[in-house]
Amino acid sequence: MHARPIAYAARVTSHLSVAVVGAHGRMGRAVCDAVDGAPDLELVARLDASDDVAGLAGGPAQVAVDFTVPSVTEANVHALLDAGLHVVVGTTGWTEESLGRVRDHLAEVSSGTGGGPGVLIAPNFALSAVLAMTFAQRAARFFESAEVIELHHPNKVDAPSGTAMTTARHIAAARAEAGLGPMPDATETQVDGARGAVVDGVHVHAVRLRGLVAHEEILLGNPGEQLTIRTDSFDRSSFMPGVLLAVREVVRRPGLTFGLDQVLDLG
């Protein structure tokens, strides 16, 4: 495919050089501003839907940050790896299969001596959300019941959220490891969908409401008691420290890293 020319910034310094893919979107715009404001990072390219990411090959960008749409993010990651970049991904829609294809691609292009490019994919870069997922996973084995409610702005294109999918999968894995069986539920639904989606046996409910940004509640229940874990992103600034941390980390983590918890010292 022929690459369209990309508008690079004229000045290239010894800083870590970053290209933002999906730069015109809600997250892309915030990431451009955050990278621009970071003393050790240099924003060298802003790409959106009409640009070809392959055009980054041979340019100054060392790391690409992808906040696009679930239908294109995997293809972007493969093209960015082919272009020789490390990649940070916040876009949702990843499955075990698509993650596996990225692992295979990374194995093909790795140096064989432990070096090579890094790909860091995180369903949520906000610290409160990362902690909420971690706490839910730790608590899951102690409760008979667990359900996830995610609440987002109505412009969000996917449901359930990537964060809720990951939370549910982690809860299910913790329950399976602890030998817990199915959750108690005698309900016979009158209307399809009344009990939400089911992800690995965990019910997940999606709310879309004007005024919201990104929120999640994990409800854990036992006879006579409930634990509620809640995370609220009131503003997209909540994601930026995590995105910048990922940009700095991905260059020294060859291979695939899934989840920001993997680069935080959560004990």
Ligand SMILES: NC(=O)C1=CN([C@@H]2O[C@H](COP(=O)(O)OP(=O)(O)OC[C@H]3O[C@@H](n4cnc5c(N)ncnc54)[C@H](O)[C@@H]3O)[C@@H](O)[C@H]2O)C=CC1
């Ligand atoms: N991991 C995290 O912490 C967060 C993840 N997200 C996820 O990030 C993604 C983007 O979210 P928003 O910025 O709110 O969406 P948005 O719709 O505002 O932005 C998406 C942008 O991607 C562009 N785009 C579409 N196809 C493209 C292509 N082939 N190449 C380059 N650009 C392309 C669109 O033109 C648009 O500018 C969603 O999957 C969302 O769930 C959102 C917030 C935080």
Ligand SMILES: O=C(O)C1=N[C@H](C(=O)O)C[C@H](O)C1
């Ligand atoms: O689309 C969003 O806004 C968000 N998407 C991510 C998700 O689906 O989990 C992260 C956060 O919830 C915001």
